[in-house]
Amino acid sequence: MRVAVVGAGFAGGIHAQAWAALDGVELLVVDREPELAGAVAGRWGGASGSSLDEALAPEIDVVDVCLPTALHAELSIRAARAGKHVLCEKPMAMTPTEAERMIAAAAESGTTLMVAHVLRFWPEYERLGELAAEGELGRLRALSCSRFVTRPGPYAPWLLDPAQGLGLAEVAVHDLDIAASLLGRPRSVVANGVPDGAGWSHLQAVLRFEDGATAAVESGWGTPPSDPFAAGFRATFEHGVAEYDSRRRPTLRVAREEGVEEGEAPAGETEGGPWAFDAAGYLAEVAYFAACLRAGRPPERCPPGAARQAVELSLAVLEAAASEREVTLP
Numbered sequence: 043m044r045v046a047v048v049g050a051g052f053a054g055g056i057h058a059q060a061w062a063a064l065d066g067v068e069l070l071v072v073d074r075e076p077e078l079a080g081a082v083a084g085r086w087g088g089a090s091g092s093s094l095d096e097a098l099a100p101e102i103d104v105v106d107v108c109l110p111t112a113l114h115a116e117l118s119i120r121a122a123r124a125g126k127h128v129l130c131e132k133p134m135a136m137t138p139t140e141a142e143r144m145i146a147a148a149a150e151s152g153t154t155l156m157v158a159h160v161l162r163f164w165p166e167y168e169r170l171g172e173l174a175a176e177g178e179l180g181r182l183r184a185l186s187c188s189r190f191v192t193r194p195g196p197y198a199p200w201l202l203d204p205a206q207g208l209g210l211a212e213v214a215v216h217d218l219d220i221a222a223s224l225l226g227r228p229r230s231v232v233a234n235g236v237p238d239g240a241g242w243s244h245l246q247a248v249l250r251f252e253d254g255a256t257a258a259v260e261s262g263w264g265t266p267p268s269d270p271f272a273a274g275f276r277a278t279f280e281h282g283v284a285e286y287d288s289r290r291r292p293t294l295r296v297a298r299e300e301g302v303e304e305g306e307a308p309a310g311e312t313e314g315g316p317w318a319f320d321a322a323g324y325l326a327e328v329a330y331f332a333a334c335l336r337a338g339r340p341p342e343r344c345p346p347g348a349a350r351q352a353v354e355l356s357l358a359v360l361e362a363a364a365s366e367r368e369v370t371l372p
Contacts, residue, residue, distance in 0.1 A: 046097035049108035050078040060328035062086035115140035141350035156341040157349035164323035180280025187217035209241030211356035214261040219352040221257035233362035
């Protein structure tokens, strides 16, 4: 499988590491800055290039889009029309309409599209999904998720440009997608936030669901470099609670009436921005996509329609925060 990772920045380096861990993969890293592409490719044993034509060459099977969000739709559609399978970083696109065009292009070309919502493959969130699906703790009634990072600087300055991405919603989209995957489509969103120039430095959103369940998503990029990353959740079921804290060891606790289960599933680390992540989710995500391609099956664990909805939810949160009104979803 010949894979072109386009973009050698924050996400591209992580994806290159994940592809390099798979057997039978030939890696090409493409970036308009040749020295960046060369550095990432050299670290993970791939070739490098500086032109999109190289990524779309006939011998390439997969294009992995790790560019600013505003470029996702354009490159994904070009790649699909060139007969390439596409793995695209989240958020899927700037608007639901762009996302729909991406889905249509893949369908028309007979190629496979998956959006890299890595939390769907993160061990602690996988365990949460299992608990919700198994019903051992009863119905999931309330979910609270948080994600805090340092303010984007050298590692991803484009995040501060509203023409290139969705601002802080690029962080919130992780947990918005998880909430919808567990609780279904929200009926409405309310939100507030702390303004930060053209966008927000802190957002708090509440998703309301038809069955009475609720989810709270809090995101920010005001954490100091001394403590640059923190993520977590608290899931309240009818008969127990599951909690995750990325800074605690063990990271996961599941409290039942009869006792407490603790655990985590680390699998090495990967560098990303000013912090280090456990690599397990990224490795599992890419391995799953590759397995789907080899088996000729759609990525049912991470369908593009759900990624489109995550874009819709992100924009609804931004609208609710700006208008200070409840936003009803169609």
